[in-house]
Amino acid sequence: DAQGDARGQAAADAGALLQLVAAMHAHPDSADVKEWACGALTNITAGADAQGDARGQAAADAGALLQLVAAMHAHPDSADVKEWACGALTNITAGADAQGDAR
Numbered sequence: 001d002a003q004g005d006a007r008g009q010a011a012a013d014a015g016a017l018l019q020l021v022a023a024m025h026a027h028p029d030s031a032d033v034k035e036w037a038c039g040a041l042t043n044i045t046a047g048a049d050a051q052g053d054a055r056g057q058a059a060a061d062a063g064a065l066l067q068l069v070a071a072m073h074a075h076p077d078s079a080d081v082k083e084w085a086c087g088a089l090t091n092i093t094a095g096a097d098a099q100g101d102a103r
Helices: 002-013 016-026 031-044 050-061 064-074 079-093
Strands: none
Touching (some): 016 064, 050 079
């Protein structure tokens, strides 16, 4: 919804994408950190409008793709980590913007 997209944009504007990626990198063995960070990335990057595409690109630029894949490798038995990581990867790699195909 529009309110959710606005909250995602506010989080992105506040620097949440970089902080989430940094937290995932700093705590490679914590499934809880990975799960919550993946969930937040999923929510922040949601949205099928131009701003949603821009948040997806910003997440990719922040290094989220590498950290999401690393989270799934590090926690192969955690369905929650995999579920949220897949959601974030779906959002980040989707988009009708020019960079969408590259992501």
